[in-house]
Structures are given as C-alpha cells and as structure tokens.
Amino acid sequence: MNRLLAILCAALALALHSSSAAVPTNELVFADFEGDTWGEWTATGNAFGDGPARGALPKQQAVSGFLGRGLLNTYVGGDDSTGTLTSAEFTIKLPYMNFLIGGGNKPGTASINLVIDGEVKYSATGTEDEKLSWHSWQLFPVVGKKARLQIVDSAKGGWGHLNVDQITFSQRPRIIPYFNDAVTRAMASVNDATPRASSDVTRPTYHFTPPANWMNDPNGPIFYGGYYHLYYQHNPFGDAWGHMHWGHARSRDLVFWKYMPIALWPSKEKGEDHVFSGCATTNSRGQLLAFYTSIGQGKSATEYAEQWVALGDADGNTFTKHPGNPILSEKLHGDTKVWDWRDPFVFRDGARTFLVCGGNLNHGKGGQAVVLLYEANDDGLTAWKYRGVLFTHPDAEVKNIECPNFFKLGDRWVLIISPHRRVEYFTGRFDADGGKFLADQRGLMDHSGDYYAPNCMEDPQGRRVLWGWIKGFKGGRGWNGSFTLPRILTMAADGHLRQEPVAQLTQLRGQAHNLQDVKLNNATNHLDAPRGDTLELSVEFEAGDAKQFGLMLRCSDAGAPGVLVSFDGKELEVAGAKSKLSLDGGKLRLRVFLDRSVLEVYANERACFSRVIYPGERDLGLAVFARDGTATVRSLEAWPMKPIIK
Ligand code: FRU
Numbered sequence: 086m087n088r089l090l091a092i093l094c095a096a097l098a099l100a101l102h103s104s105s106a107a108v109p110t111n112e113l114v115f116a117d118f119e120g121d122t123w124g125e126w127t128a129t130g131n132a133f134g135d136g137p138a139r140g141a142l143p144k145q146q147a148v149s150g151f152l153g154r155g156l157l158n159t160y161v162g163g164d165d166s167t168g169t170l171t172s173a174e175f176t177i178k179l180p181y182m183n184f185l186i187g188g189g190n191k192p193g194t195a196s197i198n199l200v201i202d203g204e205v206k207y208s209a210t211g212t213e214d215e216k217l218s219w220h221s222w223q224l225f226p227v228v229g230k231k232a233r234l235q236i237v238d239s240a241k242g243g244w245g246h247l248n249v250d251q252i253t254f255s256q257r258p259r260i261i262p263y264f265n266d267a268v269t270r271a272m273a274s275v276n277d278a279t280p281r282a283s284s285d286v287t288r289p290t291y292h293f294t295p296p297a298n299w300m301n302d303p304n305g306p307i308f309y310g311g312y313y314h315l316y317y318q319h320n321p322f323g324d325a326w327g328h329m330h331w332g333h334a335r336s337r338d339l340v341f342w343k344y345m346p347i348a349l350w351p352s353k354e355k356g357e358d359h360v361f362s363g364c365a366t367t368n369s370r371g372q373l374l375a376f377y378t379s380i381g382q383g384k385s386a387t388e389y390a391e392q393w394v395a396l397g398d399a400d401g402n403t404f405t406k407h408p409g410n411p412i413l414s415e416k417l418h419g420d421t422k423v424w425d426w427r428d429p430f431v432f433r434d435g436a437r438t439f440l441v442c443g444g445n446l447n448h449g450k451g452g453q454a455v456v457l458l459y460e461a462n463d464d465g466l467t468a469w470k471y472r473g474v475l476f477t478h479p480d481a482e483v484k485n486i487e488c489p490n491f492f493k494l495g496d497r498w499v500l501i502i503s504p505h506r507r508v509e510y511f512t513g514r515f516d517a518d519g520g521k522f523l524a525d526q527r528g529l530m531d532h533s534g535d536y537y538a539p540n541c542m543e544d545p546q547g548r549r550v551l552w553g554w555i556k557g558f559k560g561g562r563g564w565n566g567s568f569t570l571p572r573i574l575t576m577a578a579d580g581h582l583r584q585e586p587v588a589q590l591t592q593l594r595g596q597a598h599n600l601q602d603v604k605l606n607n608a609t610n611h612l613d614a615p616r617g618d619t620l621e622l623s624v625e626f627e628a629g630d631a632k633q634f635g636l637m638l639r640c641s642d643a644g645a646p647g648v649l650v651s652f653d654g655k656e657l658e659v660a661g662a663k664s665k666l667s668l669d670g671g672k673l674r675l676r677v678f679l680d681r682s683v684l685e686v687y688a689n690e691r692a693c694f695s696r697v698i699y700p701g702e703r704d705l706g707l708a709v710f711a712r713d714g715t716a717t718v719r720s721l722e723a724w725p726m727k728p729i730i731k
Pocket of ligand 1 (some may be wrong): 301302318329361362363378427428487488503537538
C-alpha cells in the first residue's frame with residue numbers, strides 16, 4: 086500500500102481510538118458462527134463439515150479466543166482436509182471489517198479473502214496459534230462496492246487449517262493498522278498482552294524489557310538519525326520463544342527509551358519463518374542496513390541458514406528486504422559445511438569492511454566451534470567473499486559459537502562469544518590479511534548463567550556500548566526477557582575488559598541515602614531507608630577478619646536474609662552465582678542495581694553479575710552484615726530509581 090495512505094490511515098485509526106471507549110459501537114455483525122449450519126454461506130470440499138464448530142475438533146490443540154459457542158474451524162478431519170466457504174454477496178457500507186482469526190500461517194492457501202469484482206482485494210491468515218485474535222481491514226477505499234467473503238483452505242500438513250469468528254463491519258478498527266499487515270498483526274498481539282505485562286510486579290522498570298511477550302538477544306544496536314536504536318529478538322505472539330521478529334526501541338540518551346513498532350518480521354511470502362539475530366550498520370551511501378540470519382519455513386536452523394540484509398528508512402523504523410537475498414549463502418563455503426551458521430556482525434578495519442558469523446564445523450560434536458570471517462567486495466555491502474575461519478574455540482567441550490562480536494578497543498581486538506554457556510571474551514591481535522584472530526587473554530563477560538548473547542555498538546563519542554540478554558524469568562507473566570544496563574567497555578592495561586554502566590544512568594536516581602564508617606562485628610545492621618525493589622547502591626567495604634560480609638537485599642525485618650551479595654575472602658557471591666575476586670587494597674567496591682526480578686552487580690570494576698531473582702514479594706528491607714568477625718562499611722549510598730520507558 087502507498088506509504089502516505091498507510092500513515093494517514095494509522096493517524097485516523099489512532100484518532101478514532103482515542104476519542105471513544107474500547108468496545109466499538111455501531112458495529113454490524115456479519116457472521117458470528119453461532120448457528121448449526123452454514124446458512125447463506127456455500128461450502129465446497131471436506132474442510133468445513135456441516136456447520137460451525139464448538140471449539141477444538143478431535144485431535145486439535147485447545148482453541149481459544151472465539152466469542153460465544155461457535156466458530157469457523159477448518160480442522161474438520163485434520164489438517165489435510167480442503168475446501169472453500171463463500172458468503173452471499175453484500176455491499177460494503179462501513180470503513181472497517183474486524184474479525185477474529187487463528188490457525189495456520191499460510192498466505193493464499195489457508196486464508197480469509199475479501200473478493201471484489203472476482204479479485205482478492207484483502208486477505209489474512211493465522212499466526213500458527215490456535216488462539217484467535219483480532220484482525221482489522223481498512224475498507225474505506227472500497228466502501229459502496231459489492232463483495233463476497235471467501236475462506237479458502239487448500240493447505241495440507243502442519244497448520245493447514247484456519248479458525249475464524251465474529252466477522253463484523255465497523256466504524257473503527259479493533260486494532261491499530263501499521264504500515265504492513267504482518268506488523269499490524271504482531272503489534273496487535275503485543276498490545277493485547279501489554280496490560281498484563283505492565284501490571285506484573287516482577288517486571289523490571291529501569292532495565293529494558295519488551296512492552297509485552299518474549300524477548301531474547303539484543304540485535305543491531307546503532308546510533309542513527311539522532312537516536313540510539315535498540316532492536317531485539319522478539320516473539321510478538323507469546324511470552325515463550327518463537328516467531329522471531331525484531332522489536333525496536335529508541336533513545337536520545339541511552340537512559341530513556343520509547344517503544345517503536347516492530348521493525349523486521351518473517352516474510353512468509355518469501356519463505357521465511359524467523360528473523361534471527363544480527364547487526365545494523367551503514368554503507369558508504371549512509372544507508373542503514375540490518376544484517377540478520379534468515380531461517381526458512383520448515384528448516385532446522387542447525388542444518389540450514391542464510392544471511393539476509395534489509396534496508397532501513399531514515400528513521401530506522403521500517404526495513405525493506407534486499408531483492409538479492411540471501412546476501413551470504415552456504416555456497417560461499419565451497420566444500421566446507423557450516424552448522425548453526427548465524428548471527429552476522431559487521432566490523433571495520435581501516436577502509437576494509439568485514440563480517441563474522443558463528444557456527445561449528447562438525448555438527449556440534451565439540452572442538453570445532455568457530456567464528457567465520459567474510460569481507461565485503463562492494464561499498465553497498467551486498468557482495469561478500471569468504472575469508473575462512475577467524476577463530477576456533479580452544480576448549481574441546483564447546484560445541485558451537487553464537488552471536489560473535491568482533492571489534493577493536495584501544496590497541497587490541499576483542500571477540501565476544503556466546504558458546505551455550507557463560508559468555509566469554511578473548512582479546513588479542515587481528516591479522517586482517519591472514520584472516521586470523523590471535524588471542525592471548527580471555528575472561529567472562531558476566532559471571533552469571535542468566536546472561537547471554539550480548540551485542541554492542543560504537544557511539545558518536547567513540548564509546549563501545551554493550552547490552553546483554555538476561556534470561557531465566559518465570560513463564561506465563563505476559564512478558565519474558567530483560568537487558569542489562571547499557572555498559573561501556575574499556576581495555577585495561579592487562580589486556581582484560583572493564584565494564585561499567587553508562588554514566589548518564591545517574592539521571593535515574595532519586596533522593597540519596599548515605600551511611601559512613603559503620604564497623605560491623607558479627608552483626609547485621611538493617612537500614613531504615615531506602616525501601617523498595619528498584620534501587621541503586623554504591624558501597625565500599627573494608628575487609629576485617631569476618632568470614633563473610635556484604636549486603637542483604639529484600640530481606641525481612643524479622644531476619645529472613647532475602648538475596649545475598651557477599652564476600653568470603655575468596656569469592657564474591659551474588660544471589661547464588663559465585664566468582665573468585667581479589668580485593669583492592671582490602672576494599673570491596675560494589676555497584677548494585679536491584680530492579681524487581683533483576684539484580685545486576687559490578688564488583689571492583691572487574692566482575693559483573695546479572696541475575697534473575699524472585700525473593701519474598703513483600704520483603705523490601707536492606708541490611709549490611711559481617712559474620713564471624715569484623716568488616717567496615719566505609720561508605721554506602723543508595724537511591725530509588727526511576728523507570729526508563731517514556
Ligand atoms: C542466541 C540465539 C542466536 C539466534 C537467536 C534466535 O540466543 O540462539 O544464535 O540467532 O538466539 O532467537
């Protein structure tokens with residue numbers, strides 16, 4: 086559809102939405118499928134049976150979301166049955182048609198069509214979900230025309246069926262139309278889930294989370310057109326992994342974020358099933374490009390993947406897939422078979438542009454987990470040559486590498502990898518001509534197993550900004566997944582990475598509470614304030630002879646310890662995750678970010694921990710303690726924190 090028209094429609098839709106209550110008035114029900122027969126509809130084939138269904142049919146998963154007792158369900162006899170159901174002719178009198186739809190995602194072969202003058206003018210399909218959800222068509226270009234509705238099911242095999250209910254004409258849409266039907270559907274689903282996600286008291290408020298439903302890896306962070314853009318792996322249709330899209334948010338300052346419409350979605354008509362992880366960059370013409378792994382319909386991501394590119398608009402909001410996709414295909418590797426080939430990341434070395442992908446060379450048997458290197462042949466970044474294996478993981482038990490990030494920091498090169506266990510970095514030298522990374526230092530990006538698949542960017546000030554995915558939240562809450570705070574990476578003189586939250590985050594702090602020079606002797610001191618579950622704490626302890634000392638978060642006044650951040654002379658423990666740590670001249674400096682179910686800790690500017698926590702719902706106490714001996718709190722500052730979504 087013409088873009089301008091789409092924007093006008095969206096604006097009109099918004100205006101209509103805001104001026105009235107959520108339940109549309111002036112809605113004409115065309116079909117509610119409450120009767121026992123098809124009435125004035127004509128059925129052919131065997132997919133429809135004698136009349137509407139009353140929920141799920143034999144061997145079908147649970148069907149929900151329909152209104153009343155009945156719905157149209159083409160699972161009669163299973164997925165393989167086929168047929169059509171056609172309505173009597175009618176005149177389109179109102180500007181919107183709303184209906185509930187679920188079932189398979191098979192454009193053209195399992196769809197509801199609006200036919201005018203013998204041509205299909207509007208069409209919709211399901212989202213591989215038995216739950217029916219609202220779909221709206223803007224009909225004002227065809228108001229006054231004669232039309233028929235037709236439900237077609239010629240699809241066989243998995244998800245070869247459709248569920249439809251409550252077809253109505255209306256003055257207004259049930260959902261807000263976006264620039265594309267696929268995005269409209271996805272956003273409607275996210276909007277539906279948002280009230281539930283927003284009211285969940287465990288959802289973080291100053292760590293980035295999706296508006297609702299599932300999020301995993303950060304994708305394509307970039308500063309473009311005056312904004313920081315953060316995209317993310319997103320399932321708009323549920324709070325578990327699936328249907329991978331790229332969600333989108335933007336910020337002027339890395340502190341406050343605004344949710345934007347979904348930026349990338351699987352192009353079902355091009356055979357795509359998932360838009361997996363990737364990066365964003367600009368080409369020599371200043372155009373925004375998103376590189377990502379495309380997973381085809383019915384394909385296993387381990388066996389077969391392609392790397393695709395999509396061209397962004399000036400706002401980084403919508404992307405058009407390049408007609409030349411796949412821009413990198415398996416053919417580049419000649420006789421070498423790469424398994425789990427995915428997660429492109431573009432980097433530059435002088436005038437040369439490279440790209441890395443992760444994978445393995447032996448079908449995940451271990452010892453051949455690799456990062457592969459490619460070099461651009463053209464300025465537009467649409468032609469690439471394979472340069473070979475950049476890096477092989479030194480540990481034989483590592484089976485595969487995901488989400489490689491490779492970039493220069495200070496005078497060294499850094500490789501960050503997600504090897505299906507805690508995320509690691511390596512630092513060393515890049516031999517661009519030989520196509521090899523020669524690493525001589527390694528470490529952990531985060532000491533928690535709840536942290537994975539980070540992604541990073543260079544910002545206009547030359548800072549390397551990185552976000553990681555915090556995972557392991559409880560399911561069934563209408564949302565799932567958070568990011569760490571944006572961290573700035575720097576290279577220490579010893580060749581190891583240092584990470585700290587971006588300085589601007591101090592804008593989120595409320596009123597400070599201070600404590601100084603408190604000597605603890607086998608004691609627990611409860612602090613009066615601040616209380617709450619969205620806090621930042623900056624603490625300096627000086628070790629004495631205590632066997633253990635540290636902080637108790639969300640502890641009860643009655644003495645239940647809540648969540649511990651503690652040091653035992655050798656190891657720092659953060660909510661059960663442990664790491665060796667050496668004190669700095671007897672000092673332990675902690676920056677602690679407590680954000681409901683997320684706890685992020687930075688210790689001695691060295692070790693990071695990102696944890697998912699579910700302490701007692703009502704316990705909001707804060708305490709410092711030393712067990713079996715002494716320790717001193719040299720200073721403690723604590724702030725309540727403000728939310729980041731604008
Ligand atoms: C890492 C990962 C990536 C993949 C994406 C799919 O968490 O498995 O390798 O691209 O998630 O959502």
